[in-house]
Amino acid sequence: MNTSATQKMDIQKVESSRIGQVDFDNLTFGSTFSDHMFECDYKDGAWQNPTIRPYGNLSISPGAKVFHYGQAVFEGMKAYKDDQGKIWLFRPEENFERINKSSKRMAIPEFPHDLFFEALTTLVKMDKEWVKSGLGNSLYIRPFVMATQVGVSASPSTDYKFMILTAPAQAYYTGDVKVIVADHYSRSANGGVGAAKAAGNYGAQFYPTNLAREKGFQQVIWTDDSEHKYLEEAGTMNVFFRINDTLLTAPVSDRILDGVTRKSVIDLAKHNNIDVDVRPVLVSELVEAAKNGSLKEIFGAGTAAVISPVSAFSHKDVVYELTKPEDSFSTRFKKELMDIQHNIGEDPYGWRFEVL
Amino acid sequence: MNTSATQKMDIQKVESSRIGQVDFDNLTFGSTFSDHMFECDYKDGAWQNPTIRPYGNLSISPGAKVFHYGQAVFEGMKAYKDDQGKIWLFRPEENFERINKSSKRMAIPEFPHDLFFEALTTLVKMDKEWVKSGLGNSLYIRPFVMATQVGVSASPSTDYKFMILTAPAQAYYTGDVKVIVADHYSRSANGGVGAAKAAGNYGAQFYPTNLAREKGFQQVIWTDDSEHKYLEEAGTMNVFFRINDTLLTAPVSDRILDGVTRKSVIDLAKHNNIDVDVRPVLVSELVEAAKNGSLKEIFGAGTAAVISPVSAFSHKDVVYELTKPEDSFSTRFKKELMDIQHNIGEDPYGWRFEVL
Numbered sequence: 001m002n003t004s005a006t007q008k009m010d011i012q013k014v015e016s017s018r019i020g021q022v023d024f025d026n027l028t029f030g031s032t033f034s035d036h037m038f039e040c041d042y043k044d045g046a047w048q049n050p051t052i053r054p055y056g057n058l059s060i061s062p063g064a065k066v067f068h069y070g071q072a073v074f075e076g077m078k079a080y081k082d083d084q085g086k087i088w089l090f091r092p093e094e095n096f097e098r099i100n101k102s103s104k105r106m107a108i109p110e111f112p113h114d115l116f117f118e119a120l121t122t123l124v125k126m127d128k129e130w131v132k133s134g135l136g137n138s139l140y141i142r143p144f145v146m147a148t149q150v151g152v153s154a155s156p157s158t159d160y161k162f163m164i165l166t167a168p169a170q171a172y173y174t175g176d177v178k179v180i181v182a183d184h185y186s187r188s189a190n191g192g193v194g195a196a197k198a199a200g201n202y203g204a205q206f207y208p209t210n211l212a213r214e215k216g217f218q219q220v221i222w223t224d225d226s227e228h229k230y231l232e233e234a235g236t237m238n239v240f241f242r243i244n245d246t247l248l249t250a251p252v253s254d255r256i257l258d259g260v261t262r263k264s265v266i267d268l269a270k271h272n273n274i275d276v277d278v279r280p281v282l283v284s285e286l287v288e289a290a291k292n293g294s295l296k297e298i299f300g301a302g303t304a305a306v307i308s309p310v311s312a313f314s315h316k317d318v319v320y321e322l323t324k325p326e327d328s329f330s331t332r333f334k335k336e337l338m339d340i341q342h343n344i345g346e347d348p349y350g351w352r353f354e355v356l
Numbered sequence: 357m358n359t360s361a362t363q364k365m366d367i368q369k370v371e372s373s374r375i376g377q378v379d380f381d382n383l384t385f386g387s388t389f390s391d392h393m394f395e396c397d398y399k400d401g402a403w404q405n406p407t408i409r410p411y412g413n414l415s416i417s418p419g420a421k422v423f424h425y426g427q428a429v430f431e432g433m434k435a436y437k438d439d440q441g442k443i444w445l446f447r448p449e450e451n452f453e454r455i456n457k458s459s460k461r462m463a464i465p466e467f468p469h470d471l472f473f474e475a476l477t478t479l480v481k482m483d484k485e486w487v488k489s490g491l492g493n494s495l496y497i498r499p500f501v502m503a504t505q506v507g508v509s510a511s512p513s514t515d516y517k518f519m520i521l522t523a524p525a526q527a528y529y530t531g532d533v534k535v536i537v538a539d540h541y542s543r544s545a546n547g548g549v550g551a552a553k554a555a556g557n558y559g560a561q562f563y564p565t566n567l568a569r570e571k572g573f574q575q576v577i578w579t580d581d582s583e584h585k586y587l588e589e590a591g592t593m594n595v596f597f598r599i600n601d602t603l604l605t606a607p608v609s610d611r612i613l614d615g616v617t618r619k620s621v622i623d624l625a626k627h628n629n630i631d632v633d634v635r636p637v638l639v640s641e642l643v644e645a646a647k648n649g650s651l652k653e654i655f656g657a658g659t660a661a662v663i664s665p666v667s668a669f670s671h672k673d674v675v676y677e678l679t680k681p682e683d684s685f686s687t688r689f690k691k692e693l694m695d696i697q698h699n700i701g702e703d704p705y706g707w708r709f710e711v712l
Contacts, residue, residue: 030508033419057415062519063389067502070426070556076508107562142508146423147559152386152432152498152523153660154592156562163418167508182547189545189581191538193560200426200556203503204549206463206512225545226582236510304509 009118012053013126024132027170029304030140034127034166038119041148042109042160050115052123055165063150065157071147072199073102076303078138078169079124079355081131082343087124089141089353090341092117094260099143102196107156108145116143123164124355135342136171140304169304176311177300179219179234180212181283183316186225187235187255194255205235217314219300223283224255231281237302238262239310242329243289244296246275261301265333267349274329283315290320298322299330306341307334365474368409369482380488383526385660386496390483390522394475397504398465398516406471408479411521419506421513427503428555429458432659434494434525435480435711437487438699443480445497445709446697448473450616455499458552463512464501472499479520480711491698492527496660525660532667533656535575535590536568537639539672542581543591543611550611561591573670575656579639580611587637593658594618595666598685599645600652602631617657621689623705630685639671646676654678655686662697663690 014035022032033055040050066072075095080088096117100110124131124139131139142165147157185208188194193201205220212220221239224230232250233239238259241248247269252258269276289295290313298310309330312321324331339345340352370391378388389411396406422428431451436444452473456466480487480495487495498521503513541564544550549557561576568576577595580586588606589595594615597604603625608614625632645651646669654666665686668677680687695701696708 028507028509031419031506037418039418055418058418059413059415062393062395062411062414063387063521063523065559066555067422067428068430068498068500068555069558069562070428070554071559071562072423072426074424105563106559107566140508142424144424150387151384152496152521153384154558154561156566165419165508167419184547186545186547189542189548191540191542191581192545192548193556198426198556198560199422199424200549200554200559202425202510203421203427203462204554204556205510206425206427207461210463210512225547 007048007050009122010049010051011122012051014054017129019129022168024168024170027168029169030167032167034130034139034168036123036126038123038164040115040119040162042162043158047109047112047115047162050119052119052126060148061150063152065147065149065151068152069147069154070198070200071106071108071157072145073099073106073108074142074144074197074199075099077141077143078303078341079131079141080138080342081133083133085133086343087128087131087355088341088343089355091260091264091351092120092353095143098197098258099145102198103145105193105196106198108147108160111145111162119164121355123166127166128356130166130168132168135338138169140167140169142167177219177308178217178312179221179310179314180215180217181221181231181286181313181315182208182223183228187222187232189225189255191254195252195257197257202235209235215314221313229283231283231286232256234300236304237300237308240265240299240301241281241286241295242297244294246277247329248277248279248281250281251278259301261303261306261337264337264351265301268333268336269329271348272332286313287315287320295322296325297328297330306337363404363406365478366405366407367478368407370410373485375485378524380524380526383524385525386523388523390486390495390524392479392482394479394520396471396475396518398518399514403465403468403471403518406475408475408482416504417506419508421503421505421507424508425503425510426554426556427462427464427513428501429455429462429464430498430500430553430555431455433497433499434659434697435487435497436494436698437489439489441489442699443484443487443711444697444699445711447616447620447707448476448709451499454553454614455501458554459501461549461552462554464503464516467501467518475520477711479522483522484712486522486524488524491694494525496523496525498523533575533664534573534668535577535666535670536571536573537577537587537642537669537671538564538579539584543578543588545581545611547610551608551613553613558591565591571670577669585639587639587642588612590656592660593656593664596621596655596657597637597642597651598653599641600650602633603685604633604635604637606637607634615657617659617662617693620693620707621657624689624692625685627704628688642669643671643676651678652681653684653686662693
């Protein structure tokens with residue numbers, strides 16, 4: 001299945017770069033794409049024709065299965081440029097492993113390791129001018145796979161397309177995030193696809209998230225679907241709770257994404273001698289801790305925003321406000337993570353991966 | 357939002373039909389498309405540019421949200437030609453209402469009623485030669501909506517495309533269907549999107565269905581995700597159980613699709629003075645009834661196969677075989693439904709809708 005040994009990548013460069021037309025000080029996240037993209041098709045039981053070509057439209061049948069059955073998965077990663085002009089990725093092996101885990105759950109063939117890394121590094125090198133230095137700047141990388149067989153019958157596709165798009169991103173300041181703890185809608189089922197970065201998991205959250213936004217909250221913290229008793233994740237990020245000086249987060253499961261930032265935060269916390277308790281966290285514990293003052297912080301962890309401090313949560317229409325403490329864990333983790341990502345700080349964990 | 361009053365449909369006919377190249381005796385379901393398709397875009401807050409044009413590829417950005425977030429819904433319907441050459445639809449208002457219900461749950465704008473019917477009937481009339489008469493033959497109709505805004509950030513799309521494809525279909529004989537009752541994987545969560553025909557619901561079932569196929573079973577009967585105690589639906593069809601002379605089926609919920617064939621079967625049964633019990637059905641009841649001989653039939657109900665008799669089910673690796681009784685409900689319902697659909701029998705329910 002590893003086509004990299006047998007098939008040479010076809011590389012088609014842009015005639016002239018679009019980079020001059022881009023205002024790098026006013027980027028909307030994920031909507032401006034770099035000059036090139038990677039594309040590789042699965043047919044006749046093998047990944048073939050790996051190609052880097054200018055970013056542009058696909059010509060695809062409206063009968064392709066991705067449009068009808070949501071057989072699609074993705075990943076989110078970032079490349080960072082340091083002050084010496086070197087370019088780094090953050091734990092890319094984790095994303096590689098996860099996209100194949102997601103693919104397996106969605107009955108999509110796995111993608112070969114070496115070809116993934118060859119595509120990723122070649123693409124980033126070709127578009128290296130699109131990676132801007134400066135803390136918080138990055139090139140957002142979106143590997144994804146979609147079902148391309150033409151046919152409106154509900155069965156796994158025989159054909160797929162693996163792609164990588166890249167999009168320059170600025171420091172992503174979310175502002176203070178206010179969240180609602182879900183007590184009616186749910187993100188995923190036991191035995192469902194919640195642990196996969198499956199496309200449909202995201203579209204399914206838009207409506208309940210819109211309802212939260214109408215009430216002045218930006219995100220939803222999802223809970224278990226049977227009783228809404230346990231805190232799970234926030235859909236685009238995992239969630240951490242600091243009660244007194246202990247950091248709590250839910251264990252990963254078939255409902256919760258195994259976030260790369262999540263596991264990095266756990267390692268950072270342990271390295272900082274902070275008590276980390278990975279266990280099911282009750283909504284009632286959170287409410288109780290908010291009431292008695294032991295709830296110090298809530299924050300989200302994910303690739304896009306790295307760490308997002310939560311300033312308030314709502315549960316059953318009661319709003320609990322949080323004041324960030326002076327010794328904020330979230331501020332410390334965000335700085336330590338970003339310093340590693342941008343090659344400013346030490347990396348005792350071996351998380352940085354040099355591209356160029 | 358109803359654009360049909362203000363915008364005339366743009367109709368582009370094929371120069372020459374592909375119909376002569378199609379072997380109507382050897383059709384694979386859903387993979388041969390008729391000459392024309394309908395397309396309508398949502399942008400700037402309105403559905404616009406309704407167009408019927410030759411079936412063909414779309415030119416679409418790989419950054420379109422449908423590929424990344426599965427924000428897409430669909431419907432399945434059929435057109436039938438009777439022996440006088442008249443063409444009929446079956447309860448199309450139900451599909452219209454359901455696609456908008458699905459859209460709402462997936463944060464997709466609803467589609468206008470009159471434009472839906474204008475598009476549907478104009479398209480079927482233009483491709484009327486593709487609808488073959490004969491019991492079981494039909495033109496399968498696939499309305500669907502996809503998110504087309506370009507952007508790899510997880511938020512609802514601003515732009516959408518509504519389309520209708522049609523595909524000639526033969527009598528769909530599934531053979532004897534053997535099913536596995538789910539006891540690990542699940543289809544949907546309480547408060548999730550199971551009641552919507554959301555694209556991702558289907559892709560999510562492919563992997564567990566593959567596991568069932570490897571054991572010699574074609575479909576999975578899904579159960580509730582918390583305890584796998586209650587029988588729900590089979591993913592592409594609703595499920596009925598006949599215990600002695602009573603017909604049982606689960607009530608619709610936010611986990612179970614409100615199937616058009618399902619509700620038609622319930623009406624047919626009542627009209628035939630058959631006791632229908634719409635209530636949560638326990639897996640343990642089914643097993644018990646299979647053991648004591650009171651389980652007479654299991655069948656699926658859905659648009660593609662109309663009625664699919666189940667010849668065996670497996671639960672926790674024990675297989676229970678079923679022998680179709682002489683007075684089979686499924687055979688009777690299938691005949692009555694098909695007679696109505698093909699304008700052979702009386703239609704006391706007002707289900708037929710004349711297109712041409």
